[in-house]
Amino acid sequence: MLEKFFLPKSIAVIGASNNPNKLGYDIFHNLKRYGGRVYPVNVKGGEVQGVKAYRSVREIPEKVDMCVVVVPKKFVKDAIRDSGESGCKAAVVITAGFRETGEEGRKEEEELVKLARSYGMRLIGPNCVGVMNLNVGLNATFIKKEPPEGDVALVSQSGALGGAIIYKSADEGIGLSKFVSVGNMADVDFADLIEYFADDSETKAISLYIEGVRDGRRFLDALKKGILKKPVIVLKAGRTSSGARAASSHTGSLAGSFKIYESAVKQSGGLMAKTIDEMLSMARAFKLPLPAGRNVAIITNAGGPAVLAADEVEERGLSLAKLSAETLSRLKEFLPPMAALKNPVDMIASATGEDYYKATKILLEDPNVDIIIAICVVPTFGGMSLTEHAEGVIKAYREMGMRKPVLAVFMSGEVSEPAEKLLGENGIPNYRRPEDAAAAAYALAKYSEHLKRLKDVVS
């Protein structure tokens, strides 16, 4: 049912504008690049951004799949009625001024939903930033940048925070599949979207920024079911009393007790994140296979970052794997005498791409190792390129059938970007900070254990 929001064949932008200072300008501008048919609707008629505009949705010569409503508040109801009459089944209402303004606004919002439902229409918003489907180049928001295509679905209850994450992801090359700013969640809410993304073949993990949920039971039900198919990562704002007060003033929803949320989400098998980076780090890990256990092996060309990673791994409740005798003797064969033949395996600064290949492969073959973290900083010898090191890791991962997760920590800023890109294209997420890789390893292990427990219960 939500498919019309993500794969609309035709779209009406109600309130499309020629004025670059209006949101209706950006939204139509973003949508013009979309493959489907996109119609500007503007009461003045004429043209919008060079495209023939319609005075009403009713005038559009075909039934549109989705409408994006960005007219002033007093015209929103008419826009929904017109769209509903024309057979449109999906409305994204950008316009604000409803529930978040108080009692009267709440009533108007409820009437709007009632009206939409009378046409069998689903509604995202109001008071939201819009929707993106990066898998098909759909940007039905007024955000002026897009992240690369990826496999993480992001749902944000704060439009502006969602926007900030989109800008950040675009810069850091963090790929998303879908983005939804849910706004006031008058109709479509977290539960609907968990359900939809759980079945979305382009999405490997679902991440949610939550301030408050109205129907807790429905949310947890959806969460429990969704988690059977996809990991769900929750960044719940309002952990403290100050944060909770700020959240309830912001979205008008009760933030609720954080402890109750946390334990409910964890019991349902969801993962809790404390920061945006942690949420994205965890979500990006799920392009990898799930690990069989919690034993992590670290390889590196520099001691310091490996020490920091070891600390983070242990603090997350994971263990440094005890490498087998065979592994150690195989590593000894080709590593220089100064290398550390233990976990972390410090191959020292002279390590080549070939060394990364061999070491990764040997560790992947060690039955004591469940997860590998491959750290690389700019090598002191032979230029600035880290791509050969990335290639080594990729080759080993592929040759071993991509059966165990390998997380990369190529952490030298811009210098590591070509390597980072290469790793990403080959299914290995790169993390620029050891703590992010540890969070990702934790998320993989935790989700894997949850699924196993469920299987044990069933069998």
Place this chain on the structure above:
Amino acid sequence: MLEKFFLPKSIAVIGASNNPNKLGYDIFHNLKRYGGRVYPVNVKGGEVQGVKAYRSVREIPEKVDMCVVVVPKKFVKDAIRDSGESGCKAAVVITAGFRETGEEGRKEEEELVKLARSYGMRLIGPNCVGVMNLNVGLNATFIKKEPPEGDVALVSQSGALGGAIIYKSADEGIGLSKFVSVGNMADVDFADLIEYFADDSETKAISLYIEGVRDGRRFLDALKKGILKKPVIVLKAGRTSSGARAASSHTGSLAGSFKIYESAVKQSGGLMAKTIDEMLSMARAFKLPLPAGRNVAIITNAGGPAVLAADEVEERGLSLAKLSAETLSRLKEFLPPMAALKNPVDMIASATGEDYYKATKILLEDPNVDIIIAICVVPTFGGMSLTEHAEGVIKAYREMGMRKPVLAVFMSGEVSEPAEKLLGENGIPNYRRPEDAAAAAYALAKYSEHLKRLKDVVS
């Protein structure tokens, strides 16, 4: 005494090379851009990178202030002797293969230090990446990038991690005053550098990446004294048993009990950081005035990020300031009805640069407010520029005499970079993540309290 390392009038690079695969190539290449006189020394004589080379330091027509030694290990002793005989008082030994290789290496290292001391020469390293003084454009390392000039001194016991931080800082525009890779700390150690940077007028905070310290008492003495003049932020690796084992295998130094370190550093008034970002976030804050208390006011144009910031502020043990009645009535005069007249002050998406100016100024005037966090995401109306918002914050900060700290959180990736730059140039550090700003606010409050306590004891 350490001044010759940071402000040398003349430098010899012993082992300068024409071969781009050698470290002696990069070091000389980096130093050629330095204002002082830099002499390549190479046993083969001839020219190095177009500059007349000397076969020995003894042949250089003047006494050099500093030598950088990057010859193979067996020639290091001769290089030190020649430099010492020529009156050089500062040696940076890049070459590895000493204490970190075992008992024999340790002895050789001790002999080297003895030799250096017989000439009254101080020695940084061996087994290090080198030294930078960004305030004068000195890069005596083989790192191929430099961060902008700033006011944070960074000392790293891991050369590679130091390098990774340098690359990261260069990318993110994080300014440093000095950088020292201390390597094996055969002679110059953390204590010496704390002492030196405490008196360095270009340095406002000292940050240390530590794996293990040999002389704990000397270190703590230096820390206690240094902290009277400058804040010291410690990132101590080896928090867990896995990390501690990895650290002791890496630097050969005993990591020691983390708990003991932590409490000793904290008692001395030092600040502990858990990650690289936290360390840098804290250190960058000290271009600001110290706060009188722990009460934080948050202003924002978006609810979500302010909620996250409120959580982080409270979790750090700071409080959200209770705004005075006067403040609230003054804010009400110009903010739209939808704005939240409480702390955080949510000025909503339409907030202009003028609004940021007014709100920041009013909050700075409120006696209940000690610290301000000014959050800004891409405004939904009127283009992508956040510079007018930055200008508003800057104007208020300057008009109010820069007496209370203002931390910025302009968090929209690349889009916020011009604003970030402007803020930085005007003495306001920008943080891309709410948690980093909270860490910075905490560091300011904590250091301020430490100084006050010391004053109380004295008076």
